Amino acid sequence: MRNFVTVREFAAIIRCSESSVWRWTKSGELPVRRFGRSVRIPLDEALQTKTPDVKERALQILASRRIIVNPCLRCLRQTAVKDDMCHDCIKEEFEINERRRLAELEKKRKWWDANGNEWRKRRKEDLTNVG
Numbered sequence: 001m002r003n004f005v006t007v008r009e010f011a012a013i014i015r016c017s018e019s020s021v022w023r024w025t026k027s028g029e030l031p032v033r034r035f036g037r038s039v040r041i042p043l044d045e046a047l048q049t050k051t052p053d054v055k056e057r058a059l060q061i062l063a064s065r066r067i068i069v070n071p072c073l074r075c076l077r078q079t080a081v082k083d084d085m086c087h088d089c090i091k092e093e094f095e096i097n098e099r100r101r102l103a104e105l106e107k108k109r110k111w112w113d114a115n116g117n118e119w120r121k122r123r124k125e126d127l128t129n130v131g
Helices: 007-013 018-027 043-047 052-064 087-130
Strands: 033-035 038-042
Touching (some): 007 038, 007 043, 018 038, 038 043
Antiparallel strands (some): 033 038
16 A cells, blocks of 8 residues: 655655645646646655765655665665565566466467367266266
């Protein structure tokens, strides 16, 4: 689950003015999600932003407030996600699992191409011998 904060709340977290946060959102330095007319900032993505000024300031202030920012278990980057992995590692893990699943399906398909007719014949014989 993501933590969304308002512009005012994010400005309070990193101790800067709301106008600075609005400027960063309009320039694309901070990620923004719109829900109707309201604007929310995903906290986990905002803390992983490429802008060093925003990122460093937010991490310092969150650390001083003793809000735990967990490291990712795979890459050891700092993350505010409640999971044990950052967004990039979760995406990579999903892609690995998807490749495994597709390889398993391909393996089954090859088996059916090679052995499917024999299996069907035996199954048909078994059904005819029952009666």
